[in-house]
Amino acid sequence: MKIAARSRIKSPWLFHLNTGSCAGCDIEIVATLTPRYDVERLGCILVGSPRHADVLLVTGPVTRQMLPRFIRVYEQVPEPKVVVAVGVCAISGSPFVGSQMIEGPPDKIVPVDVYVAGCPPRPEAIVNGIVTALKKKFG
Amino acid sequence: MTEKFDEVKEVKVDYTRLRVPLGPVHPALKEPISLTVTVRREEILDVVIRLGHVHRGIEALAETRNLIQTLYLVERICGICSHSHTTGFVQALEEIGEIELSDRSLHLRSLIFELERMQSHLFLIGIMAYEIGFDTLFMFTWYEREKILDLFEEITGNRIHHSMNTLGGVRWDLSPSFVEKVNCSLNKIEKSAKYIQEVFQDKTVEKRLCGVGVLDYDEARELCVVGPTARGSGVKVDIRKAYPYAAYSELKDDFSVVLRNTADAQARTQVRILELFESINLIRAILEKLPDGPIYKESVIKLMKKIPEGEATSLVEAPRGELLYFVRTNGKEGLWRLNVRTPTIPNVLGLKPMLIGSEIADIPVTVASIDPCMACANRITVVDQDKRETIVTDLKNLRNRGKKQ
Amino acid sequence: MNTVIILLITFPLVFLLSLLFEGIDRKVHARMQKRIGPPIIQPFYDFVKLFNKERIIPMTASSRIFTTVPIIAAAASILGASIPVASLIAGSNVGGDLIIILYLLTISPIMVMIGGSSSGNPYGAVGFSRKMTMLIAYEVPMLICILSVSVNYTSLAYYDIVLTQVKIGSLLALARPSMAAAAAAFVLCMPAYTETVPFDMSEAKTEIVHGSLVEYGGPYLGLVKLAKSASNFALSFLAVSLFFYTPALLERYFSPELGGAMLLCLVTTLIFMVFTMTVPRTIFARLKIGQAFKFYWLVPLTLSIISVALSILGL
Amino acid sequence: MKLGNMLRDALRALLHKPVTVRYLTRAGEMVSVPERYRGKIVYDKEACIGCLLCIRTCPSGVITTTEEKKVSFNISRCVFCAQCAEICPTDAIRLGSDFEIVTSEKEDLIVQ
Ligand code: SF4
Ligand code: SF4
Ligand code: SF4
Ligand code: SF4
Ligand code: SF4
Ligand code: SF4
Numbered sequence: 001m002k003i004a005a006r007s008r009i010k011s012p013w014l015f016h017l018n019t020g021s022c023a024g025c026d027i028e029i030v031a032t033l034t035p036r037y038d039v040e041r042l043g044c045i046l047v048g049s050p051r052h053a054d055v056l057l058v059t060g061p062v063t064r065q066m067l068p069r070f071i072r073v074y075e076q077v078p079e080p081k082v083v084v085a086v087g088v089c090a091i092s093g094s095p096f097v098g099s100q101m102i103e104g105p106p107d108k109i110v111p112v113d114v115y116v117a118g119c120p121p122r123p124e125a126i127v128n129g130i131v132t133a134l135k136k137k138f139g
Numbered sequence: 140m141t142e143k144f145d146e147v148k149e150v151k152v153d154y155t156r157l158r159v160p161l162g163p164v165h166p167a168l169k170e171p172i173s174l175t176v177t178v179r180r181e182e183i184l185d186v187v188i189r190l191g192h193v194h195r196g197i198e199a200l201a202e203t204r205n206l207i208q209t210l211y212l213v214e215r216i217c218g219i220c221s222h223s224h225t226t227g228f229v230q231a232l233e234e235i236g237e238i239e240l241s242d243r244s245l246h247l248r249s250l251i252f253e254l255e256r257m258q259s260h261l262f263l264i265g266i267m268a269y270e271i272g273f274d275t276l277f278m279f280t281w282y283e284r285e286k287i288l289d290l291f292e293e294i295t296g297n298r299i300h301h302s303m304n305t306l307g308g309v310r311w312d313l314s315p316s317f318v319e320k321v322n323c324s325l326n327k328i329e330k331s332a333k334y335i336q337e338v339f340q341d342k343t344v345e346k347r348l349c350g351v352g353v354l355d356y357d358e359a360r361e362l363c364v365v366g367p368t369a370r371g372s373g374v375k376v377d378i379r380k381a382y383p384y385a386a387y388s389e390l391k392d393d394f395s396v397v398l399r400n401t402a403d404a405q406a407r408t409q410v411r412i413l414e415l416f417e418s419i420n421l422i423r424a425i426l427e428k429l430p431d432g433p434i435y436k437e438s439v440i441k442l443m444k445k446i447p448e449g450e451a452t453s454l455v456e457a458p459r460g461e462l463l464y465f466v467r468t469n470g471k472e473g474l475w476r477l478n479v480r481t482p483t484i485p486n487v488l489g490l491k492p493m494l495i496g497s498e499i500a501d502i503p504v505t506v507a508s509i510d511p512c513m514a515c516a517n518r519i520t521v522v523d524q525d526k527r528e529t530i531v532t533d534l535k536n537l538r539n540r541g542k543k544q
Numbered sequence: 545m546n547t548v549i550i551l552l553i554t555f556p557l558v559f560l561l562s563l564l565f566e567g568i569d570r571k572v573h574a575r576m577q578k579r580i581g582p583p584i585i586q587p588f589y590d591f592v593k594l595f596n597k598e599r600i601i602p603m604t605a606s607s608r609i610f611t612t613v614p615i616i617a618a619a620a621s622i623l624g625a626s627i628p629v630a631s632l633i634a635g636s637n638v639g640g641d642l643i644i645i646l647y648l649l650t651i652s653p654i655m656v657m658i659g660g661s662s663s664g665n666p667y668g669a670v671g672f673s674r675k676m677t678m679l680i681a682y683e684v685p686m687l688i689c690i691l692s693v694s695v696n697y698t699s700l701a702y703y704d705i706v707l708t709q710v711k712i713g714s715l716l717a718l719a720r721p722s723m724a725a726a727a728a729a730f731v732l733c734m735p736a737y738t739e740t741v742p743f744d745m746s747e748a749k750t751e752i753v754h755g756s757l758v759e760y761g762g763p764y765l766g767l768v769k770l771a772k773s774a775s776n777f778a779l780s781f782l783a784v785s786l787f788f789y790t791p792a793l794l795e796r797y798f799s800p801e802l803g804g805a806m807l808l809c810l811v812t813t814l815i816f817m818v819f820t821m822t823v824p825r826t827i828f829a830r831l832k833i834g835q836a837f838k839f840y841w842l843v844p845l846t847l848s849i850i851s852v853a854l855s856i857l858g859l
Numbered sequence: 860m861k862l863g864n865m866l867r868d869a870l871r872a873l874l875h876k877p878v879t880v881r882y883l884t885r886a887g888e889m890v891s892v893p894e895r896y897r898g899k900i901v902y903d904k905e906a907c908i909g910c911l912l913c914i915r916t917c918p919s920g921v922i923t924t925t926e927e928k929k930v931s932f933n934i935s936r937c938v939f940c941a942q943c944a945e946i947c948p949t950d951a952i953r954l955g956s957d958f959e960i961v962t963s964e965k966e967d968l969i970v971q
């Protein structure tokens with residue numbers, strides 16, 4: 001099933017979920033679509049429904065309000081799926097560690113494949129993270 | 140094969156009256172906000188706004204950290220106007236500690252402020268284009284925005300969280316070669332701002348924006364909306380003019396307050412586009428006047444020790460409007476209380492009158508036109524909601540959690 | 545039996561061509577936005593990937609309708625596209641006339657619409673009502689302009705009309721004012737047929753989260769997307785061969801029965817598609833449903849009625 | 860006509876080279892990182908005198924002490940504010956230019 005694996009690497013559709021981030025990481029994810037970075041050259045498109053997605057980009061430390069939604073969105077993404085945690089919030093919850101409102105970090109709740117550190121990471125790093133995650137999972 | 144889908148199940152699919160949950164996860168809203176919209180065909184009958192999905196308990200966290208740590212924490216209230224938040228915070232501290240700042244650092248603060256305003260406005264203009272399905276314009280504006288982010292990266296070392304402010308000054312200086320670069324980029328940005336202004340007068344764009352999300356002058360006054368949302372409704376509010384801070388008292392002749400009277404999404408977008416030009420003028424003036432001098436006082440640790448117990452409020456004009464900081468220090472390098480009132484809170488209140496009576500297709504445009512970035516708004520609104528919830532349900536649970544951490 | 549064999553050959557051909565055309569469309573779109581864009585074979589990757597994904601049928605959906613609908617949609621669209629292509633290859637009328645082709649192409653949006661509303665998602669329901677409105681808006685002018693063609697040439701057989709152009713040695717769209725109006729109306733209806741910006745409100749991502757497609761995932765989504773790109777291709781091909789059959793112009797040097805004619809026709813289709821679908825999609829914003837409806841009843845409908853009137857007058 | 864402008868620009872973009880930086884897809888094409896960029900922490904153990912000022916100012920608890928009276932950084936919590944580098948009396952901390960901090964193991968994110 002070489003073709004299947006290859007097409008998975010070549011066509012990752014992204015779904016972006018903000019679980020309580022400061023918007024810094026979110027705008028950098030949107031920035032990866034723009035001409036300078038253009039993730040579409042790698043076959044990525046940002047889809048609006050988790051049902052269409054292959055890659056779940058998680059930002060933010062998972063607030064209590066977003067926890068049930070996060071789980072639901074994760075379940076809605078059809079297998080095989082890849083989860084990329086973008087930003088330090090999504091890796092460890094920092095700098096909001098210690099708050100009562102934080103349920104995360106995301107890897108406490110769902111398996112995370114790749115972490116992209118940075119606050120926020122540069123768009124290039126996000127692109128790199130997606131590619132690394134795909135290679136790891138299907139390559 | 141089957142799938143949990145609890146929330147949608149409770150929605151009654153009924154073709155005359157349909158409840159459409161919008162968000163918290165929705166492609167048009169980059170950040171979580173939940174609007175439950177009742178519609179009849181395409182017309183909106185009622186809107187219930189629910190916030191709090193990004194509530195991270197920052198105000199409470201701030202009480203457990205020292206001043207300098209809180210500075211970076213408030214910066215992360217939001218990624219889009221991080222500089223406004225740190226400015227609001229350090230200004231309050233500087234007032235309590237009676238710290239005098241050099242002219243140069245004040246000017247640099249204003250410089251970053253204006254760059255950030257341009258960045259934020261371009262961001263929103265791009266999002267507006269995206270909401271109306273005009274991807275090309277979105278791509279073009281965000282490409283221009285990259286130029287400002289590049290400047291940020293070169294001056295401060297990060298594209299989004301600049302960390303420019305510190306107690307008693309700013310952290311990074313501007314060498315003459317940077318001044319040159321900023322000027323050079325400004326010329327390019329001015330050109331593209333003109334282009335964007337033209338495109339937004341295009342017929343198809345106007346069709347989607349004119350008369351959408353009207354919030355008339357009286358309603359705007361009543362709801363206390365701020366920033367471009369208010370200015371789009373003809374309300375003249377601008378903290379930079381009314382209560383000048385940083386270097387704005389010296390720069391007050393270099394910019395004017397942009398007002399529009401049509402009070403619709405188009406007016407708000409126009410205000411933002413025109414403010415781009417005002418910001419460009421301001422930055423040019425700042426670069427021209429930039430006085431010499433040191434950019435910061437002494438080590439933050441020493442300054443932190445000097446700040447006595449006291450309280451202060453400070454106001455800044457963030458890209459989205461008035462941002463208020465109330466700070467009460469405990470004299471021991473920490474805080475008793477931090478309170479932030481962010482511009483999105485009053486602006487979100489304006490959504491309801493804007494939305495009722497319009498069409499589904501207008502929701503994203505209207506929501507985007509007040510530029511709601513929920514990251515900051517969520518903290519405050521949830522307070523009451525949260526108290527209600529905790530009292531009824533799990534106070535014990537909450538206490539346990541508190542103990543664990 | 546001959547026709548069946550030809551159809552069997554054209555079926556995969558159309559499948560490949562429509563995905564290829566979609567790839568080119570996406571590439572050109574990206575380039576116009578100063579980006580590099582996806583590789584041209586991207587749609588193939590997408591299709592293969594979607595077919596290897598998990599099949600999820602939402603609990604709220606009525607599963608039988610939900611799953612069969614995409615298959616019918618894709619089959620109808622490809623068949624609709626195959627008929628004109630096969631006719632040109634065979635050099636005769638393969639399976640029916642214009643009305644049947646249009647009918648087949650209409651099946652796919654209707655099927656997607658039904659599938660979306662069967663998913664039980666409120667966005668699907670909004671998508672349904674929007675699609676319904678649009679269907680009424682563009683279907684009428686489309687049919688009237690086909691009527692105008694048939695009045696003119698007293699035939700509804702596809703290949704006869706194509707051949708007429710060879711006979712008169714000119715493009716149909718240029719032959720008479722009535723046909724020019726019909727061609728314009730047809731071209732204006734195309735973006736709505738395939739739901740591209742500025743008429744994609746029934747699948748608007750930022751407004752109603754892909755509308756009818758919101759609950760589709762995996763293979764079903766792949767089929768729906770395939771149906772879409774097939775009807776995209778079919779419409780461009782139909783428009784080109786009906787109104788702008790370029791081999792007719794070169795008929796003196798070039799026998800239209802040659803495979804070359806086919807190739808020429810495809811190249812024109814491609815250029816035509818870029819200008820009628822890709823460019824508008826790049827430079828326009830999405831309209832609101834009311835505005836789009838008004839537009840269709842104002843411009844294409846008037847054009848098509850003028851066209852009928854002119855053809856009755858013999859112009 | 861404003862629409863004409865848009866059309867003109869779109870077609871012009873079609874003929875010009877795209878502005879995309881082919882990061883990752885073309886070998887050797889890298890994005891430049893400005894001098895002041897605040898990337899992954901570079902720690903000079905020799906220079907550190909163990910004053911622990913950095914721990915006091917770090918906003919998110921990145922820094923912990925080690926047995927030998929030095930410090931260790933857990934980058935998975937770092938918000939790259941460079942406050943530690945600013946406060947360090949011996950310049951033992953520097954924020955380098957590495958921004959591709961991509962990993963699947965959290966352990967990779969410790970700098971000692
Ligand atoms: S990592 Fe930084 S930029 Fe990203 S969400 Fe967290 S605080 Fe914001
Ligand atoms: S809203 Fe509540 S939890 Fe959040 S900071 Fe304020 S008091 Fe604390
Ligand atoms: S609560 Fe605040 S925003 Fe609301 S009306 Fe009063 S002052 Fe205005
Ligand atoms: S602090 Fe709260 S209650 Fe008091 S005036 Fe302000 S908004 Fe009203
Ligand atoms: S108003 Fe918006 S951009 Fe500004 S701090 Fe709040 S969320 Fe961020
Ligand atoms: S009124 Fe609300 S914001 Fe004010 S202290 Fe009470 S809970 Fe907090």
Ligand code: SF4
Binds near residue numbers: 918
């Ligand atoms: S850069 Fe900031 S967050 Fe990172 S270790 Fe230094 S002080 Fe801590």
Ligand code: SF4
Binds near residue numbers: 913949
């Ligand atoms: S501030 Fe510098 S010298 Fe002091 S402990 Fe930290 S790294 Fe070492």
